[in-house]
Amino acid sequence: MVYQVIALVAVIAMGAYLVHNTLQNMRIRGIQSGFDFITQPAGFSIGESVVPFDSDDSYGKAFLVGLSNTLRVAVVGIVLATLLGTLVGIGRLSQNFLLRTLCAVYVEIFRNVPLLLQLFIWYFVLTELLPPIETALQPMAGVFFSKNGLQYPVPVWAGGHWMTLAGLALGVVAVWAWSRATRAHLYATGLVRPVFWPGLAILIACALLGWLAGGAPGGLDIPEKTEINVVGGAALTPEFLTVLVGLTIYTASYIAEIVRGGIQAVPYGQHEAAAALGLSRQMDVRLVQLPQALRVIIPPLTSQYLNLTKNSSLAVAVGYPDLVSISNTSLNQTGRAIECIALVMACYLTLSLLTAAFMNAYNKRSLIKER
Numbered sequence: 342m343v344y345q346v347i348a349l350v351a352v353i354a355m356g357a358y359l360v361h362n363t364l365q366n367m368r369i370r371g372i373q374s375g376f377d378f379i380t381q382p383a384g385f386s387i388g389e390s391v392v393p394f395d396s397d398d399s400y401g402k403a404f405l406v407g408l409s410n411t412l413r414v415a416v417v418g419i420v421l422a423t424l425l426g427t428l429v430g431i432g433r434l435s436q437n438f439l440l441r442t443l444c445a446v447y448v449e450i451f452r453n454v455p456l457l458l459q460l461f462i463w464y465f466v467l468t469e470l471l472p473p474i475e476t477a478l479q480p481m482a483g484v485f486f487s488k489n490g491l492q493y494p495v496p497v498w499a500g501g502h503w504m505t506l507a508g509l510a511l512g513v514v515a516v517w518a519w520s521r522a523t524r525a526h527l528y529a530t531g532l533v534r535p536v537f538w539p540g541l542a543i544l545i546a547c548a549l550l551g552w553l554a555g556g557a558p559g560g561l562d563i564p565e566k567t568e569i570n571v572v573g574g575a576a577l578t579p580e581f582l583t584v585l586v587g588l589t590i591y592t593a594s595y596i597a598e599i600v601r602g603g604i605q606a607v608p609y610g611q612h613e614a615a616a617a618l619g620l621s622r623q624m625d626v627r628l629v630q631l632p633q634a635l636r637v638i639i640p641p642l643t644s645q646y647l648n649l650t651k652n653s654s655l656a657v658a659v660g661y662p663d664l665v666s667i668s669n670t671s672l673n674q675t676g677r678a679i680e681c682i683a684l685v686m687a688c689y690l691t692l693s694l695l696t697a698a699f700m701n702a703y704n705k706r707s708l709i710k711e712r
Contacts, residue, residue: 363679378675379404385670387662389578400671407667408688414581414663415650415692418588422649423642425589426596431626433601444597452594457655460587464659467579474570483563485571490582492564495575501555508551512544519543533624580661584653592649599641603634635707643700647693654689664688 367374379401386396390406391413432444451459468488472478477487485492496502523534552558564574607630615625656663664685672681 373676374679375677376680378671378677378680381675383671384674387667389581389662400675403667403671404664404684404688407662407664410662411650411653411656411664411688412692414584414588414656414661415653418585418592418649418653419646421585421589422592422596422645426593427600429593429597430600430604433597434604436622448594448597450594451590452598456587456591456652457658459591460583460655460659463587464579464583467583475568477566477571483561483574485564485566487571488579489571489576490579491577492571492574493576494561494563496558497560497562499556499558499560501552501558504555505548505552505558508554509544509548511551512547515543515547516540527628533628578661580656580659583659584656584661584663588649588652591652592645595645595648596642599638599645600634603638604630606637607633632707636704639700639704639707643697643704646696646700650692650696651689 364374380399382397383400383403384396385403387394387403387406389410391409392402392406394402394406429444429447432440433448435441435444467490471486471488474485474487474489477485477489477492479485483494519540520536523536526532526534562574564571564576604626611629611633612625615629620628653663654665657666657669660666668681668685672678675681
């Protein structure tokens, strides 16, 4: 304990000396410091934001917009990368030679090409190879895909949509109850009841009932093509699509190897036991191998989630206004380098700790309980 206390005091003293020395040198050179700039008008606009932002708004709100843009791409990227990586990882163990080979090629290509280079490639594809807005691709009615990004219809918000959301929330609870009931039935009788399709039907039915209870609001804001542009609806910019596609495909290649390694870590006798019970290959993977592989998969999967969130900072290279981009603009205008960098560090540290805490809690629930 004595040595630990001495080491802790030494670290604190060194940090205090560095802070004092930095502030003194900045004061001598007339460099302003402090976080008072947070409440000052930013004086710049942000091209893409979930939260409405104007140049008269403060630097603090600008940082919130950058954080929301980072969360937007990180959360969607984690979900898509998990789905794609799981499918590719299972595909690498497929008995089909063509599928197994394609999955292996995917992993080896995207895992070994630097992410920044992949972002540049995807940005080139989305901004140079796609047609201009005048001749935009239209895969379905009301959807346009061009160099300007992806435009698609969105519902016009009405008070009745609150009932739809309430029905959706009720559906999530009902699906959870159904999954627990099917698991209990499996343990009690050994008979497998379907989970996915009945769960999906329950979710859709609850949302539909909520929609009807709310008066069935059906207004849609549908994009319309003019001579020079597409107006209306919602849009995803090429910058957002570049970052999302790049992060998803890159991270999924690592997740695929994690899933493959986790499944192969399950003793082969478990697969033989499933075959002896007459389970199909799909049921063997879903009911026997994946649940046992989770305790091997989750710890490295947490690292990949953290990497995806931090790698989103590369979005500045393609012009996506994430947290780092907003910080760079604020730093250039105010000269508060230490403060801006400290805010970025605090945001990423908080996001990483929250992600790790959630995944650690999930990991504890997935551990095999022993008596």
